[in-house]
Amino acid sequence: MVDIPDSHPRKNSLESRNKIVQGSRKGLLADSALIAHGRGEAFDYLLGEKTSEIANLAIKEVSARLLVAKKPVISVNGNTVILAGRNFIRIAAALGCPIEVNLYYTTPERVSGLISLLEEQRKEVVLEDFKRGENWKKKILAVDFLGLETDYKIAGLDGPRANCCKAGIGDSDTVLVPLEDGDRCEALVNELKEVLVIDLNPLSRTARMATVTIVDEVSRASEEIFKEVTKRNNIPSDWDNLVSLNESLKIISSSFLKDSNY
């Protein structure tokens, strides 16, 4: 992996890119995952590679909804595990909910590879968080990693991507699903679940179908979600997702107009 100096203005973005390239070399990602990452890079660049005010509000809303959910679940794909697996393990520990590896282009090898990576990340989290005490450690160790054996089908989807776990997505009332595809997002909404997504493209079908969309980069957003679910001081509001997406659109659009004065 190339060493990027701390002074580089786009260090985080380049490090994320390296992680995705490494993950791809290890066979953890479908080919299209690198292309999807590139699309995300472009949108994040336009957002100034920082969490906006409206993204912060969406993060608080998502955290509030996760805390009041009866059966929340975190659905992750390869990019999510590689970029932010440890943050999602912490969020799952704080909520006492499972993490389900659920892939668009799924193979048993990739699912088990990603579950192994989550197991490694869990060990890192235990070491990093040792000051939080035994109770926290127990919660981290108790997080279930699902996805290897599917026993539930999401209604309205064809083929392998309909498959998921009953104990995970199947029985859940609320799904936190970073980087989801549009069809599946729609199918989950049709199952009357709350679908909370993290998507850098405010125009994507996923962003527009979801109950709450955080328009932000997944590792930044997940770090903030963890802080918020730990504080436990947010309550769900009447969230108008399209209004919030319009705020993100305005930020991107003004970044173009600002730069056009070069």
Added chain:
Amino acid sequence: MVDIPDSHPRKNSLESRNKIVQGSRKGLLADSALIAHGRGEAFDYLLGEKTSEIANLAIKEVSARLLVAKKPVISVNGNTVILAGRNFIRIAAALGCPIEVNLYYTTPERVSGLISLLEEQRKEVVLEDFKRGENWKKKILAVDFLGLETDYKIAGLDGPRANCCKAGIGDSDTVLVPLEDGDRCEALVNELKEVLVIDLNPLSRTARMATVTIVDEVSRASEEIFKEVTKRNNIPSDWDNLVSLNESLKIISSSFLKDSNY
């Protein structure tokens, strides 16, 4: 390769994505090439996946400048060859100039793999263009594919990416270079060459450093450049590149504002 129905509104974009994935599997691309393609996809999506009016003007300007150049050259990377190699072979035949394979992350294997791919594409062009007659066929067969043996260094660049061919980029007065990186674009401009680029991101350093920037997808733009250089009816103007980039920025920005009324 997945078969995409003709009716799909984003058929071209998905076919390009498939080509890049296939090229990557064959080892013709650096890992970062897929990510770069994804960034391009995002910008093309915002441009409505069509050639804008200002891109059309830039295409005419580029064609005019190529026609009056004393020693033009076309510098190509993996994505360019995979997405639009045949178009560039035709442009080179019309101009009587060489094509140089010049890669950011270069290896002899990738350069020779891409030259082999260009040779295959040349055969396809000969077959497809048989109605254009013997003279055209001779021009197609005469196009030099350079890049395997480098004997010139671009001033102001370190490491392998400074290397190029004297008979190609080295001695040229005008370089048509789709999908270039910012540093090298700047170094070529500093060598007092005309640098004509095709770049979907109007904010990129390459786009801003170049003499003329076509903000358009490389296969669409190259098809139009070929038509223009064949017509031979454009003459170079006093091109203000930043003004033209601002036009592209406005298009993208208005695509966001339009969509925000959903």
